[in-house]
Amino acid sequence: MEHLNASRLLMGDSLAFHIIFVMFSLTLPVLVVWFQWWGLHKKDKKSVDTAYFWSKIMTLLVITGVISGTVIALQMSLVWPGILKFGGEVIGLPFMFETYAFLIEAVFLALYMATWHNPKVPRLLHIGFGIMVIIGSTLSAYTITSINGWMNLPTGFTIVAGKFQDVDVWQAMFSRTAIIEFLHSMPAYYLAAAMFIASLYGIKILRAKMRDRVGKAHAFDWVIIQRLVLFSIASMVALVITADITGKYLAKYEPVKFAAIEMVSQTNNKLPFVFGGVPSADGQINGPYFVIPNALSILVGNTSNTVVKGINEYPVDQRPPTYIRALFNIKLTLVGVVVAMFALYVVLRWLKPKWLASGVFLVPLVIAGFLGIVMVELGWMLTEIGRQPWAVTGYVTTEQAVTKTNNITSFGYIFPAAFVLLLAVTIMATRKIVKDNAAKATKGAKK
Amino acid sequence: MTAAVIVFLVPVVLFVVAFLYETFLSFRRLKNPKAGKSGYLSATWEVTHTLLVTGVVMLVMLFTQSIDQLAAAIFWATFLAAVALGVRAVLYIYIFYVRSTNKTTWIDWSFAWTHLVAAGLLVVVVVRALWFLFKNNPVPNSQFLPYFIPGVIAVVLICCIPMLVLYKTKD
Numbered sequence: 145m146e147h148l149n150a151s152r153l154l155m156g157d158s159l160a161f162h163i164i165f166v167m168f169s170l171t172l173p174v175l176v177v178w179f180q181w182w183g184l185h186k187k188d189k190k191s192v193d194t195a196y197f198w199s200k201i202m203t204l205l206v207i208t209g210v211i212s213g214t215v216i217a218l219q220m221s222l223v224w225p226g227i228l229k230f231g232g233e234v235i236g237l238p239f240m241f242e243t244y245a246f247l248i249e250a251v252f253l254a255l256y257m258a259t260w261h262n263p264k265v266p267r268l269l270h271i272g273f274g275i276m277v278i279i280g281s282t283l284s285a286y287t288i289t290s291i292n293g294w295m296n297l298p299t300g301f302t303i304v305a306g307k308f309q310d311v312d313v314w315q316a317m318f319s320r321t322a323i324i325e326f327l328h329s330m331p332a333y334y335l336a337a338a339m340f341i342a343s344l345y346g347i348k349i350l351r352a353k354m355r356d357r358v359g360k361a362h363a364f365d366w367v368i369i370q371r372l373v374l375f376s377i378a379s380m381v382a383l384v385i386t387a388d389i390t391g392k393y394l395a396k397y398e399p400v401k402f403a404a405i406e407m408v409s410q411t412n413n414k415l416p417f418v419f420g421g422v423p424s425a426d427g428q429i430n431g432p433y434f435v436i437p438n439a440l441s442i443l444v445g446n447t448s449n450t451v452v453k454g455i456n457e458y459p460v461d462q463r464p465p466t467y468i469r470a471l472f473n474i475k476l477t478l479v480g481v482v483v484a485m486f487a488l489y490v491v492l493r494w495l496k497p498k499w500l501a502s503g504v505f506l507v508p509l510v511i512a513g514f515l516g517i518v519m520v521e522l523g524w525m526l527t528e529i530g531r532q533p534w535a536v537t538g539y540v541t542t543e544q545a546v547t548k549t550n551n552i553t554s555f556g557y558i559f560p561a562a563f564v565l566l567l568a569v570t571i572m573a574t575r576k577i578v579k580d581n582a583a584k585a586t587k588g589a590k591k
Numbered sequence: 592m593t594a595a596v597i598v599f600l601v602p603v604v605l606f607v608v609a610f611l612y613e614t615f616l617s618f619r620r621l622k623n624p625k626a627g628k629s630g631y632l633s634a635t636w637e638v639t640h641t642l643l644v645t646g647v648v649m650l651v652m653l654f655t656q657s658i659d660q661l662a663a664a665i666f667w668a669t670f671l672a673a674v675a676l677g678v679r680a681v682l683y684i685y686i687f688y689v690r691s692t693n694k695t696t697w698i699d700w701s702f703a704w705t706h707l708v709a710a711g712l713l714v715v716v717v718v719r720a721l722w723f724l725f726k727n728n729p730v731p732n733s734q735f736l737p738y739f740i741p742g743v744i745a746v747v748l749i750c751c752i753p754m755l756v757l758y759k760t761k762d
Contacts, residue, residue, distance in 0.1 A: 221662060222669060547659070
């Protein structure tokens with residue numbers, strides 16, 4: 145495989161793998177603390193037990209995430225030295241601060257797990273440790289997202305005679321791009337992870353006989369699903385609001401990415417929103433699609449007279465690959481499916497709650513629960529592929545950024561294999577925790 | 592330059608101490624496999640990794656102007672160390688989370704040896720990095736240090752206070 149593409153593939157599959165664990169590392173602490181607090185507040189032992197059970201899985205997933213995160217940290221500097229050589233003195237601070245966040249997360253996770261059953265540690269203090277895990281993981285997510293935001297739209301410096309001047313490391317770290325990306329990605333992680341966990345409980349219920357699915361044995365499983373769906377719906381609302389902000393931002397500050405995603409071939413106003421279709425070489429639309437007149441201009445600037453920049457304004461070699469439109473179509477379709485499933489759940493829950501237990505409704509709901517992860521993966525693919533051919537927009541191309549002195553091809557095979565192995569063993573370990581927990585619960589019930 | 596090297600070396604030295612202890616435990620548990628999870632570290636495991644990541648981040652962020660040459664100097668050893676750490680993680684999860692048996696097998700031996708391999712490769716990384724720095728004397732990005740060093744003190748305090756509370760209230 146060609147060197148540049150091997151490096152892209154290596155980074156791509158490392159990120160795709162790592163992001164799965166990021167979702168859970170960010171969401172599980174929130175859910176665990178929420179369930180523990182709820183359980184203590186309402187004197188509900190089952191909620192506390194669920195929090196403890198999830199916290200064991202959380203620790204396992206954090207361990208896996210640490211390994212994949214370490215590999216990515218190494219890749220950023222060793223495979224793509226051109227990015228840091230260009231911008232290290234501007235964007236180095238979030239890299240350094242990420243280590244603080246990481247340390248806070250690691251230390252407090254250790255404390256949180258070590259003091260679960262320590263009677264001398266007040267429960268509120270224990271919850272406080274959990275909150276610090278949330279703070280550490282969220283700060284970590286912000287710092288890394290801010291680096292990505294800076295790569296998408298570099299700020300915090302001026303270049304005079306080929307040298308940086310007026311370097312403002314805080315502006316680089318707290319750029320508009322970083323804040324918008326962060327606010328959009330966080331609810332996406334919450335949504336994906338919560339839906340996934342709800343689906344696992346759905347599978348647990350599906351494995352029981354029909355008459356037992358609505359019985360006492362699964363009553364608390366339904367409570368968990370109900371809470372997770374509420375959490376997911378709240379995340380979805382935040383996601384839709386931040387998606388609108390992101391769209392407006394992209395049209396203004398990253399117009400070539402926006403034009404490629406939305407298939408805007410010519411700069412114009414009164415542009416329609418096109419759902420479906422992919423662009424052809426001659427600027428036409430291939431495949432099935434439908435249009436909503438003026439909608440794109442209205443979405444971008446709240447009026448149909450808003451002018452949106454077309455891809456024609458950019459040289460061909462500075463445009464992202466056209467297939468990102470296909471990725472966007474898939475993502476939009478998945479969003480539609482997930483919203484429809486939420487609506488179905490809410491309606492059934494309200495009018496015919498027993499119908500939810502039937503395979504006809506529960507199977508599609510469970511399948512939809514896994515789509516959140518695909519949506520997050522597609523979102524990051526749009527961000528990264530949409531920036532191509534640039535590694536740092538306007539300054540460093542991906543080709544310039546990649547290492548020139550080392551051949552990455554062999555690692556392009558080793559690391560994906562290692563990730564598959566790590567994923568397999570993590571799934572096995574999670575299954576073991578789940579089985580042990582079920583066995584413990586059965587034993588407790590018999591007593 | 593000296594200050595920058597110290598900032599890079601401090602987390603590395605702390606990591607080495609912690610990692611050597613883990614290596615010792617990984618070999619000691621071969622004699623006493625019945626100890627299970629208590630024969631090795633659990634919660635502190637990730638904290639050790641934090642030190643490694645801090646060391647790497649310090650190295651590359653302080654010397655971004657020479658990062659392409661620096662990356663070339665440490666490339667193979669670092670990547671192989673990452674592979675060794677990855678294998679160690681897989682074995683760790685398998686031994687302490689998946690497996691039910693308490694017998695010492697080739698997996699436990701492999702787990703112990705990955706410590707040594709990773710440690711050896713990381714020593715090569717540090718030596719090669721130091722050699723590069725002293726040979727080429729690159730200019731460090733010292734503008735981050737005024738923000739970073741007070742931050743370290745604050746974070747260490749944030750992390751130490753609850754640890755002291757925990758120590759005082761331990762069972």
